[in-house]
Amino acid sequence: MTMFLRSVSAEFAKIFTTRLWWILVIVLFCYIGLLAGGLAALFAGIQTGVISPDAVNTGGGPTDFGSLPPLIYSFASSVGYVFPVLLGALATTGEFRHQTLTPTFLATPRRGLVLGAKTATLILIGAGFGVVALAASVGIGGGVLSAFGVDALLLDSQTWLLIARTLLAMGLWAAIGVGLGVLVPNQVASIVIVLAFTQFVEPLLRLAASFLEVTAKIGNFLPGAASDALVGASVFTMASPAGTPPLDWWQGGLVLLGYALVATVIGYVVSWKKDVT
């Protein structure tokens, strides 16, 4: 156990002694802050009639978006999840790229324990990224909602449950990043996969799957959909035309955990326990 805790401390030190983490934190905060603030202003403006639907050319589209605060707050994970994935993938592939597996395994020869410590560490730091992302979506988005006279629901227990589930989702996403990193140790390939999948492939798949009921049920198990189910709100579920209900929050959490576990275990076999040359 002491060996595991030492490894966790060492993994924390690895993350916080390089510059990557705070660069990602700054970009995450600005990105989510702008998005949550901007869309809070737009939706709240339309809903309260401050902005006329005609002015934004929605062509007589919806003027009622349901309860706005969960939608705005969920940007922390529904859009911000790519950041903990990147951190996890970079932290893992960096060990291969910079050949730091050698000193790591010399200090701690039990490789499974090292990978477990890395996963535990990244889950905690991923949750930390969740705090930053929520500071942006709740802080800025909620502030804008209040400015438009929409109740930010900050005293509502549902809001705080959503916040807690967002932290969990962000932690699990970082663990998925670690799993991807051992599955695809090539750093460039790993980054390309993260960006292509999260920004392009999965949103398209979710949209395509949502048109038929049977595919929509399968689409619910895509990692992004599972994450949104776990958090409980998302701009993506709002846009779903088929109206298939998402997974329960705990099911979504288990699906995310499953992705992380499967990737990590396979990655352990195909790269982590191989010869370090």
Place this chain on the structure above:
Amino acid sequence: MPTGAVIEFTNISKRFGGVTAVNDLSFTVEPGRVTGFLGPNGAGKTTSLRILLGLVAASSGAATFGGVRYRDLPHPLKTVGAALEAASFHPGRTARSHLGVYAIAAGLPRTRVMEVLTQVGLAAHAAQRVGGYSLGMRQRLGLAYALLGDPGVLVLDEPINGLDPEGIRWIRGFLRDMAAEGRTVLVSSHLLSEVAQSVDDVVIIARGELVHLGPLSSLDTDAAPQTIVDSPDRENLAAALTSAGISFSIGRTGLLAASPDPAVLGHIAFAAGVELSVLHRQKAGLEDSFLALVGGGHTL
């Protein structure tokens, strides 16, 4: 004072696909001595050391420290210090935080970090990012990592590569000091001349197999003794040697006579009334013995 353990390679073999990198390698390394692990590039030195350290899995055989495999050591960094290639670090980390990470992982006091950086002469660069280090500084940082746990066994792969002359002199003294304290010191090199001044024993491998094992002096043999002899009157000298039945070849600095004893040649010349300008024995040096052992016809 940490005490050294005996390093033991027992029938180690390693195959990469169809290629045999190391073949049935067995030898022991004793504490209190510096052992040179020598062989040309590609002989299997690094692979053998990585097997010893549990980084590469042997196809068969076992390598141990005092009978214990690396991965079973209760305190690996306190038992064995290893420096492998000079680039095992994240370029964005400072030397201090690089070593700090592994001090934490091994449960070592953080004070060790500055101690070892001072020991290898990098204290002034402790807060510098390692990406900006020269090759020599990286070698020293690798050595600092090896020393972190104050181990009784040191395993160093080509530690002299990239060091400047001052650094080479320093590391030679360092290796001697470590062995004098009773530690086990195993140092690999592809050049005997690099380590000849610091090693007590040599283990020589070529093409993955052991070719020589023993004290350094065991290499100091007259493998191909020749005597160089020359005269202002080379023609008469050659005739005298021929009539005395001594074979020779004509070299750049004189005649290379295949006789180990200069006195015999001096007498032949004297009897023939030939004046000598050169007469000395040419010994096959350590390097020649080494090359004869590992060469097998190909040049380095």
